[in-house]
Amino acid sequence: MSITPSSDYIIPKLKAETIVSLIKKGVRASGRGLEDFRELGIVTNYIPNADGSAFVKLGNTQVIAGVKLELGTPYPDTPNEGAIVVSAEFVPTASPLFEPGPPDENAIELARVIDRSLREIKAIDLGKLVLIPGKRVWVVWIDIYVLDHDGNLIDASSIATLAALLTARVPKAEVEGEEIRVDKSEYTGPLPMNRKVVTVTIGKIDKIMLVDPDIEEETVLDTKLVIAVSDDERIAGLQKSGMGALDKNEVLKMTELAMKKGKEIIEVVEKSIETSTREASAEQATRKLREDSEDTGMKGENEEETSQ
Amino acid sequence: MVSKEEKPKLIRDDGLRHDGRRPDELRPIKMQVGVLKNANGSALVEYGKTRVLAAVYGPREPQPKHISLPYRAILRCRYHMAPFSTHERKSPAPTRREIELSKVIREALEPIVISEMFPRASIDIYIEVLNADGGTRTTSITAASLALADAGIPVRDLVTGVAVGKVDGVIVLDIDEVEDMYGEADMPVAAAPSLGKITLLQLNGVLTPGEFEEALDLAMRGIQEIYKIQREVLKTKYLKVKVEE
Numbered sequence: 001m002s003i004t005p006s007s008d009y010i011i012p013k014l015k016a017e018t019i020v021s022l023i024k025k026g027v028r029a030s031g032r033g034l035e036d037f038r039e040l041g042i043v044t045n046y047i048p049n050a051d052g053s054a055f056v057k058l059g060n061t062q063v064i065a066g067v068k069l070e071l072g073t074p075y076p077d078t079p080n081e082g083a084i085v086v087s088a089e090f091v092p093t094a095s096p097l098f099e100p101g102p103p104d105e106n107a108i109e110l111a112r113v114i115d116r117s118l119r120e121i122k123a124i125d126l127g128k129l130v131l132i133p134g135k136r137v138w139v140v141w142i143d144i145y146v147l148d149h150d151g152n153l154i155d156a157s158s159i160a161t162l163a164a165l166l167t168a169r170v171p172k173a174e175v176e177g178e179e180i181r182v183d184k185s186e187y188t189g190p191l192p193m194n195r196k197v198v199t200v201t202i203g204k205i206d207k208i209m210l211v212d213p214d215i216e217e218e219t220v221l222d223t224k225l226v227i228a229v230s231d232d233e234r235i236a237g238l239q240k241s242g243m244g245a246l247d248k249n250e251v252l253k254m255t256e257l258a259m260k261k262g263k264e265i266i267e268v269v270e271k272s273i274e275t276s277t278r279e280a281s282a283e284q285a286t287r288k289l290r291e292d293s294e295d296t297g298m299k300g301e302n303e304e305e306t307s308q
Numbered sequence: 309m310v311s312k313e314e315k316p317k318l319i320r321d322d323g324l325r326h327d328g329r330r331p332d333e334l335r336p337i338k339m340q341v342g343v344l345k346n347a348n349g350s351a352l353v354e355y356g357k358t359r360v361l362a363a364v365y366g367p368r369e370p371q372p373k374h375i376s377l378p379y380r381a382i383l384r385c386r387y388h389m390a391p392f393s394t395h396e397r398k399s400p401a402p403t404r405r406e407i408e409l410s411k412v413i414r415e416a417l418e419p420i421v422i423s424e425m426f427p428r429a430s431i432d433i434y435i436e437v438l439n440a441d442g443g444t445r446t447t448s449i450t451a452a453s454l455a456l457a458d459a460g461i462p463v464r465d466l467v468t469g470v471a472v473g474k475v476d477g478v479i480v481l482d483i484d485e486v487e488d489m490y491g492e493a494d495m496p497v498a499a500a501p502s503l504g505k506i507t508l509l510q511l512n513g514v515l516t517p518g519e520f521e522e523a524l525d526l527a528m529r530g531i532q533e534i535y536k537i538q539r540e541v542l543k544t545k546y547l548k549v550k551v552e553e
Contacts, residue, residue, distance in 0.1 A: 002410035004382035004418065006375050105411040108404045120493070120513045225509065235520050238495070238511035243418040245505035248524060255517060 002105055004243075007097060009219055016220050023205055028217070034210040035257065037265070042159070042272040044167040045280070051184075052168020052191060056160040059214055060150035062094075065142060065160035067168040067191070071131070071180060072139035082129025082137040086115035088144040088157065095149040109241065110154050111144065114161055117197050117228030117237040124165065125192035131175050138170065140191070151215035154226050154241075155265075158199040163269050165191060167277075196231040198265045200258035204246060209254055211261050225254045229262025315490045318475035325487070331480045334470070334530055339450075339541045341458040347434075349459025353451035355470075356484055357441035362451035363434045364459040370430030381426035385414035387448055389437040409445050416449050416469070416498045416508035422462040431461060442485035443471040449498045449508065450534060457542055466538050467507055469498035470530040472523045474515060479523050481530045493519075497527035501535040 011019075019029050026034060038059030047053035052067035075083060088111035090098045103111070118124060129138035142164070144157045169187035173180055203213040203221040213221060223244030228237035235255060240246065246254075318326050325331065335356030344350035347363035354360075370376045370384070387409040391400050413435065421431065433455065435448045446469030453467040473483035475491035488494045493513025499506045515523060 001384050001386040002407070002414040003375060003384045004377065004380075004414070004423075006377050006382065105407050108407050109411055112404065112408050116512050230514070233517075235511060235515050235517060237513075238509055240412070240506070240509040241415070243415050245419040245500065245503070245507045246509070247504050247506065248528065251506060251509065251524065252521060255520060259517065 009095075009097060009215055011216050011219055015216070019216060020205060020220050023208055023210065023217075023220075026208075028210070030214065034208065035261065037212040037261070038214065040159070040265075040268060042163050042269065044163050044273055044276050050164075051171060051187075052164045052166075054160045054163035054167065056156050056163065058152060058156040058159065058212065060148060061152060061156045061214075062146075062148040063153065063156040063160045064145040064147060065157065065164040066145065067164045068141045068143070069129075069138045069168070069171055069191075070141060071136055071173075071182060074130070074134065074137045078126070079134035080130055081126035082124070083139045084115065084118060084124060084126070084142065085139060086111045086118070086142045086144070086161075088114075088146065090146045090149070090153075093148065094146045098149070107146075109239070110157055113154060113199065113226055113228075113237065113239045113241075114142070114144065114158055117158065117199055118161075118165075121195050121197060121230055121234070121236040123193060123195045123197050123230075123236075125194050128192040129170070131173055131180055132178065135178075136175075136180055140168075149215060151218045152201055152212050154199050155201050155212060158197075158228075159265060159269060162196060162198055162266070163273060165193060166196070166269070166273055195236075196266050196269070197228055197236050198262050198269070199226050199228045199237070200262045200265065201226045201241075202254040202258055204244070204250060204254070207250075209250070209257060211257065225251065225258075227255055227258035227262070229258055229266075231263075231266050233259060233263070235259075316486065318487055318490060319478050325475070325480060327484065329480075331478050332526060332529070334482045334533060335484065337534060337537055339454060339537055341454050341541055341545050347455070347459070349455040349457065349461070351451045351454035351458060353447050353454065355443050355447045355482060357439055358437075358443050358447050358484075359439040360444060360447045360451045361436045361438055362448065362455040364431065364452070364455040364461065365434070366431040366459070367426040367429035367461070368432070370428075376428040376430065379427055380423040381421070381429040381431050383414050383418060383421060383423065383431050383433065385410050385417065385433040385435070385452070387413050387435045387437070387445065389440060389444070393437045393440045409448075412508055412510065413445060413449055413452065416467055417452060417456070419505060419507050420453070420463045420465050420467055420500050420503075421456065422464060425462055431456075440485070442483055442488045443469075443496070445469065445508075446471050446496045446498060450538065454538055454541065458545070465500035465502045465505075466535060467498050467500050468531045468535045468538060469496065469508065470527055470534060471496040472527045472530070474513065474519060474523070479519060479526055481526050493523075495523050495527065497524065497531070499528065499531050501531055
């Protein structure tokens with residue numbers, strides 16, 4: 001059962017009024033413009049044991065997305081495709097309002113919105129994840145872990161998911177008849193992707209639209225619209241989230257703004273992956289040189305950090 | 309379950325849909341209010357073969373009391389599918405889908421209920437999908453809004469829902485299960501028709517910005533049509549009450 005929240009994040013009335021009056025003048029308490037995202041940091045390959053992962057810091061919101069590929073059976077209606085499962089955990093570290101336990105409606109909504117943004121547009125090339133047609137396929141488990149909540153969890157999670165998917169690799173699997181041997185120490189290649197998708201959440205207060213609301217802004221918003229934007233400039237999903245209402249022109253203005261911002265965010269994700277891959281290979285080369293000359297025998301996985 | 313490879317033709321050669329409807333045509337719609345004795349308000353709504361029952365209890369004291377709010381009534385909403393409502397039996401335990409839909413349906417109704425009139429109270433909305441053939445969440449919203457009005461709860465407007473979609477490249481109104489399963493996009497929309505406010509908007513599928521605008525326009529037209537039936541049903545009920553006096 002869904003209940004009107006009675007324990008929402010609370011900010012002093014005076015502060016809320018200030019945030020609103022500033023927004024009406026076109027400025028934000030943080031000094032950001034209405035169409036500016038907060039500073040975005042992306043660390044890929046953050047979890048060595050995952051097949052793909054990314055840590056995303058959007059302002060003070062922190063999220064990890066982990067991708068694991070496991071053997072499974074295909075859905076009966078798509079026997080020749082791999083499967084995707086998206087789950088989200090709002091970890092109790094993230095907010096005084098989060099309690100341990102099964103995912104609540106907000107976590108379920110977040111996971112399902114991200115799932116839909118990837119599924120219908122076929123962001124992942126699931127046709128290439130079949131090992132034995134109709135019987136054994138790769139299941140792509142996407143687990144979103146919200147570590148610290150400072151607003152706009154959906155966009156932070158969607159960016160982390162995209163970065164994790166783009167850096168994910170398919171483990172080596174040998175098929176012998178009905179037998180499959182998986183060797184996770186080796187990979188056959190990157191996870192096959194068709195499209196890149198991110199969500200852009202646009203908040204509305206009075207007649208004013210703003211992107212990437214922080215947690216304090218979220219408390220004063222009338223409502224928000226989550227728009228999934230693909231790299232071929234189509235709308236890959238929508239979700240009005242929150243109690244308020246929107247008129248038609250507002251919706252059209254929001255989708256237009258989201259298309260623009262989505263393109264920018266996808267470019268940032270691409271660039272940060274490029275830089276970290278380059279740095280990783282440079283690192284690898286130096287390490288090899290060092291090992292060759294010193295033969296220290298020290299080995300360790302390295303994480304590469306990039307910032308916008 | 310049918311395989312995706314056996315996709316039926318969704319738009320026939322004559323330009324009509326698989327069930328003979330025009331792209332901008334609704335399914336036959338039926339509505340009744342006051343169908344339950346115990347609930348404060350109730351409604352039974354059918355969009356074609358989709359049939360949904362909604363009941364409203366309240367305003368009443370919430371259980372447990374501590375979930376109440378001092379300045380308004382809380383809304384509690386459950387969207388639930390009966391085990392026999394689908395082709396294969398559905399377990400009555402709530403699924404992730406039902407949890408999400410309960411939330412978006414509640415959020416679609418929040419803007420119209422004048423909840424400030426009942427501080428510390430709870431208004432409970434129970435939705436049972438009796439038969440599912442596509443568009444269950446939008447049918448649910450239409451039914452829930454009627455049940456709220458039937459319960460005499462002050463509202464700013466009714467809320468009316470309809471799903472539009474893209475099937476075989478054509479934007480169509482009020483999609484059914486086959487069109488939802490094999491179509492390219494499913495976009496449920498609900499709005500308060502007199503206020504011109506959209507209170508639910510979801511999209512599962514892919515649309516270009518141009519197609520999206522076309523779909524939204526079509527949904528708003530369908531909503532106006534369904535809204536007329538909603539108002540008629542409520543009016544008829546209250547006229548009957550008057551005659552009985």
